[in-house]
Amino acid sequence: MKQFKITPQILEFEHCQEVAEHFQIGKGDLVFISDRTYQQYFTDTIGDAAYRVNYRNYVTGEPTDVMVEAIAADIKDYQFNRVFAIGGGTILDVAKLFALKQTVPVVALFNKELEITKDKELILIPTTCGTGSEVTNISILELTAIHQKFGLAVDELYADYAVLVPELLSDLPMNVFATSSIDALIHAIESYTSPKASAFSQLYSKQAMAMIISGYQTIAKGGPEARKPLLKDFMIAATFAGISFGNAGCAAVHAMSYPLGAVYHVPHGEANYALFTAVYKTYQALDPDGSIKELNAFLAAILGCEANAVYQEIETLLGHILPKKALRDYGVTRADLASFTAAVMTKQTRLMANNYVPLSEDQVLAIYQQLY
Structure with a gap:
């Protein structure tokens, strides 16, 4: 039996300002975004009460379990009910994990030893034209203990909204x-x-x-x-x-x-x-x-x-x-x-x-x- 589904609602906007106005990003929102993308597109539109995570402060290159656990430790006292990710596949894949009730220990999560429950709204906004992560239920990390990339694929990782904004590709090298x-x-x-x-x-x-x-x-x-x-x-x-x-x-x-x-x-x-x-x-x-x-x-x-x-x-x-x-x-x-x-x-x-x-x-x- 073949199955097919598109789970996230797909939204299209021409400009970043429209995105921020639509979602009213602010208190209670965890926002994964690089400083560069924030400064170029969202400085005046993402409220100061939102918790911004610049993943580049945690890793250079591909995402790892160590990176996710470091972020989890830093945000443990912030109460949030929506997760936004504005970035490439690295940011999107990591952000998916924070829409879950329990994210760490990461290796236990990826081994499905933890109960996997999604308890936050997830909004994914790609800034590249490749991974398709905004519409998939997969998160890929390097598990450093075994030096291997691993994928967690569960329906709880689907976004609620996949948001396409061509303006975000305008300066893509x-x-x-x-x-x-x-x-x-x-x-x-x-x-x-x-x-x-x-x-x-x-x-x-x-x-x-x-x-x-x-x-x-x-x-x-x-x-x-x-x-x-x-x-x-x-x-x-x-x-x-x-x-x-x-x-x-x-x-x-x-x-x-x-x-x-x-x-x-x-x-x-x-x-x-x-x-x-x-x-x-x-x-x-x-x-x-x-x-x-x-x-x-x-x-x-x-x-x-x-x-x-x-x-x-x-x-x-x-x-x-x-x-x-x-x-x-x-x-x-x-x-x-x-x-x-x-x-x-x-x-x-x-x-x-x-x-x-x-x-x-x-x-x-x-x-x-x-x-x-």
Whole structure:
């Protein structure tokens, strides 16, 4: 039985001032927002009585359990009934946990040893065009004790409102735009070929793919500045992809990227990009006649190439957005490849269950070796 749902109410505003006026952010609100975003967009509209958390005071890079526990300790005396997150996927994923009645100890929460109850309203406002976290029930953290990224996926992590404001993307640097939008493209592609995909989730996948690839083609011709008029489209496409993978799941690309991100702190979208085409070429070799055949035909029509050249064409196109690196260029050693493989096969079973076709330990290792 296939299931499909969109849980958060999705709101769209053109400007940040409208958001603050609509929600009247102030006393009783916990607001996750960087100082930079606050100063640029919300200085006059978020009330002083709100408790602001600048996550950059707690961590550089990807979110961790240590970061969450430090924030929880600092806010323990503040009474709040709404949680706002205005930021990238890091901020959104962390904020979700604070809508729960009990957040710490984090490892116990992620191991589902705590009772998971949502008792606060959650409003998520992305400032990038990639993670789709605003419409998913997933929070991803690095659990430092085991140096692995882990996901908690429970319905209590769904937002009440997902709020899209294109103004927040207006000064997004090209490198952040690149890594986040590539992440969204991979969300759409992996969820399309997931065994959990349905006609409904695939509809969102296809629309996201079409919008992102079309935008990349414009950027490839016009240069990085050509992205500026397309930012609203990319934001919507990322949310479409979030709806799709929130229902059908991501798979081996994400699973195999997590050790790279956790150990060498590679940005999430870039780590996915490093693995993406090699995983799909492996899928293609193992079973060319399932949903990957439909995917390739769809992508070929957008890219203007033959179906058997899709992944080479995508690599060429993405090269205009973000240069691709070999794993060794991130500092990965040959010894890491076996430990990465073991981590994927033992710690990322939630994601590997969504593979287009099952991948063995030897096949996962071979992909890493190919990309080294």
